[in-house]
Amino acid sequence: MKKYLMLLTCCVAIGIAMNVSLQFRFDSDKSEITLGNIEALAQGESGSGNCWFRASVDCPYSGDKVLYVE
Amino acid sequence: MKIFAVVLFMGLGFTVTSCSTVATAEVMVFPETVSLHGQEKTIEDSVYLRYPFRVRLQDDVLYVMDIHTAAYYIHLFDYKTMQHKTSLAHRGAAPQEFLGTENIRIDEQGDVWTLDANKSKIVHLRKQGDEQSRQISLNKDLIRTLDFDRLNDSVFIVPDYTGQHRIAFVNAQGDILKHAFQIPPPTVKESAVVLAQAWRSFISYNPHQGILGMATQLGQVLEIYDLEQDTVIKIIGQETGAPQFVNRGGYAVPTGIMGYSDIHVGQNHIYALFWGSSFDDIRKRPEDHKEGGRYVHVFDLKGNPVRQYLLDRHITGFHIDEEKETMIGLDVNSNQPVVEYAFNME
Numbered sequence: 001m002k003k004y005l006m007l008l009t010c011c012v013a014i015g016i017a018m019n020v021s022l023q024f025r026f027d028s029d030k031s032e033i034t035l036g037n038i039e040a041l042a043q044g045e046s047g048s049g050n051c052w053f054r055a056s057v058d059c060p061y062s063g064d065k066v067l068y069v070e
Numbered sequence: 071m072k073i074f075a076v077v078l079f080m081g082l083g084f085t086v087t088s089c090s091t092v093a094t095a096e097v098m099v100f101p102e103t104v105s106l107h108g109q110e111k112t113i114e115d116s117v118y119l120r121y122p123f124r125v126r127l128q129d130d131v132l133y134v135m136d137i138h139t140a141a142y143y144i145h146l147f148d149y150k151t152m153q154h155k156t157s158l159a160h161r162g163a164a165p166q167e168f169l170g171t172e173n174i175r176i177d178e179q180g181d182v183w184t185l186d187a188n189k190s191k192i193v194h195l196r197k198q199g200d201e202q203s204r205q206i207s208l209n210k211d212l213i214r215t216l217d218f219d220r221l222n223d224s225v226f227i228v229p230d231y232t233g234q235h236r237i238a239f240v241n242a243q244g245d246i247l248k249h250a251f252q253i254p255p256p257t258v259k260e261s262a263v264v265l266a267q268a269w270r271s272f273i274s275y276n277p278h279q280g281i282l283g284m285a286t287q288l289g290q291v292l293e294i295y296d297l298e299q300d301t302v303i304k305i306i307g308q309e310t311g312a313p314q315f316v317n318r319g320g321y322a323v324p325t326g327i328m329g330y331s332d333i334h335v336g337q338n339h340i341y342a343l344f345w346g347s348s349f350d351d352i353r354k355r356p357e358d359h360k361e362g363g364r365y366v367h368v369f370d371l372k373g374n375p376v377r378q379y380l381l382d383r384h385i386t387g388f389h390i391d392e393e394k395e396t397m398i399g400l401d402v403n404s405n406q407p408v409v410e411y412a413f414n415m416e
Contacts, residue, residue, distance in 0.1 A: 049318050052353075054138050055361055056123055056331060056386060057287070058216060060267050060321035063188055065121075065137050065170070067359075068352050069323045 097290050097310035098367065100378040106366075107382045108399060108409035116154045117145050121361075122400040122407045124332070124387045128176045131155065134400070134408065135174050135184070135387075143171040144184065144195070152408070158195045159184055166203060168193075173217055173272075185218045185228075192218055192226060192244070208244045213263065219275040219282075221297070227275055227282060233262030236284070236293070237273070251295060254308045260317065267322035268315040276335040281371055285330035285342045288322075289313030292330070292342055294373045304373030324349055331363060336392040339376060339415065340369045343388055360384045361402045368415075379413060 051059035053067035060069065113119070124135035132149040136142075142157035159168045169188035176182055182195040190212070194204040206226075208215055213231040221227050224242045235249035253262075253269045271284040271293070280298030285291075290311030294303040314326030328345040345363035352359045362384030368376045385399035397411040 049321070049323060053356060054121065056121070056137065057324065057328070058187075058214075058267075058270060060323070063170075063214070067356060067361075068349055069321075070353070 097307045098375055100367065100375045102377045103380050104377055104413070105380045105382070106397075106411045106413055108401075108411045110404075110406045111149075111152050111398075111408040111410055112406055113147065113152050113408060114154065117147075117157070119145070119407055121402055122386065123402075124174050125389045125398050125400050125408070126174050126176055127389050127391065127398060128180060132398070132408070133174050133176070133182065135171055137170065143168055144174060144182070146197070156197065158182065158197070159193070172215075173219075175218065175220055177220060177223075183218075183220070185215065187214055187216050190215065192240075206240075206242060206244045208240060209246045211246060212238060212240075213266075216270055217273050219273050220277075221275060222277065227273060227297075229266075229271055229273060229284070231263055231266045231270075233264075233266030233269075236295075237282070250297070250300065251293075251302065254291070254305060254312065256312070261320065264315070264317050264320065264322045268313040268324065272330060272333050274333045274335040274340075276337070278337065279335065279371060281335050281340075283333045283335040283340050283342070285333040286311070286313055287329055287331060288315065288324040289326060290329045290344065290346075292333075292340070292367070292369065292373070294340065294369075294371070303371075306369070306373050306375075328352070328363075332387045334388065334390040335371075336390060338371070338392060340371065340373075341388070341390050341397075342367045342369075343385065344378075345384075362386045362400075366397070379411075381411065383409065385409065 049070045051064060051066035051069050055067035056065050059066045119136045121136055121138040122134050123137045126133040127149055130149045132147040134145050139161055141161060143159040145157045146155040148155055159171055161168055168186045170186055172185040172187050174184055184195060185192050190208045192206040196203050215228045215230045218226050218228045226240050227237055228240055229237050233253060236251035236253055238249050239247040241247055253265055268288055269286055271286050273284050275282045280296055282295045282297050284293040291307040293305045296303050315322040315324050328347045330342045330344055332343040334341045343363045344365040344367050364381045364384055366379040370376055383401045384403060386402045387400045389398040395413050395415060397413060399409045401407045401409050
């Protein structure tokens with residue numbers, strides 16, 4: 001039973017590590033992604049934050065239309 | 071057996087840590103959901119639409135507004151043949167050019183109006199190239215007006231980012247005539263400008279009914295006002311669908327959902343195009359995200375839910391013809407974005 005518990009803990013830890021690793025890689029590749037007609041450009045970078053990809057949300061920093069704001 | 075267990079647990083661990091919350095709260099319940107299938111209208115290669123966002127149809131002329139254009143923001147097509155007729159609102163910084171367009175409005179004379187939020191101007195566009203367009207510079211007290219509609223021949227309705235009031239009425243000189251209504255108060259104290267950014271809404275006014283509809287882009291709230299009586303008819307989703315955001319250095323950063331992207335107040339019903347995509351998911355997996363909404367929420371003019379239409383594709387904007395029971399949608403994810411739907415309100 002103890003063995004299984006250890007094994008389970010290890011597996012969950014590996015799972016978390018894999019997910020974190022994938023997300024990290026994904027974040028670093030943001031500027032490379034193409035979304036069909038949506039251009040993959042960071043827009044409206046300012047001291048406060050960034051706006052990502054051309055879409056329809058009003059970027060509060062720049063006034064560009066973007067996919068999301070950070 | 072041990073190998074099986076290892077694989078199973080690894081899968082379990084990976085799945086559990088990959089899950090994210092989809093913020094599509096059921097804030098509105100509709101008596102029925104009706105599926106609609108669209109018919110593509112093929113545009114010739116002469117015009118490439120990058121991000122079509124608004125569409126209008128008048129006298130068999132289809133007006134399509136592209137918010138990420140390289141040259142012209144508004145394109146006119148013969149709706150029967152889908153042949154390109156002309157284009158309006160050239161992109162550029164020159165006095166007669168546009169830094170952006172937010173919407174298209176067509177008046178009783180068939181003249182086309184648009185709003186350039188970056189230049190803070192409402193512009194009457196001439197369809198003939200040699201004619202000069204008429205520009206209305208909005209009063210400087212208005213901050214970033216992002217939509218407009220016509221109250222009558224000489225007055226416009228505009229929301230803006232000042233946050234002091236929900237809407238303002240401006241005359242043909244761009245002066246503010248009066249303000250009306252308030253953004254629903256938040257639970258915690260917040261700057262008016264930030265609140266107005268978060269409550270950025272699309273508007274539609276029906277002059278025959280005197281009714282104004284407002285639909286939040288960053289939440290699931292629909293506001294219905296009677297402008298003739300100066301009263302609030304109904305605010306739907308105020309408690310559960312209010313836009314979620316964080317104040318980052320005096321700017322509203324949306325953290326909830328993409329809500330509505332278009333609204334039409336008709337003679338009998340109000341139609342609002344709903345997305346429901348969570349910003350969490352969009353940020354994490356933009357490659358899986360499809361721009362647009364598949365839900366058209368239909369309310370009566372008192373704000374009672376009537377039904378929702380479930381579309382076969384995601385659209386960003388629509389034109390509703392209640393009489394003919396047709397809807398034209400814009401599928402930004404397709405190279406043939408113009409799609410026609412037939413619906414039956416019986």
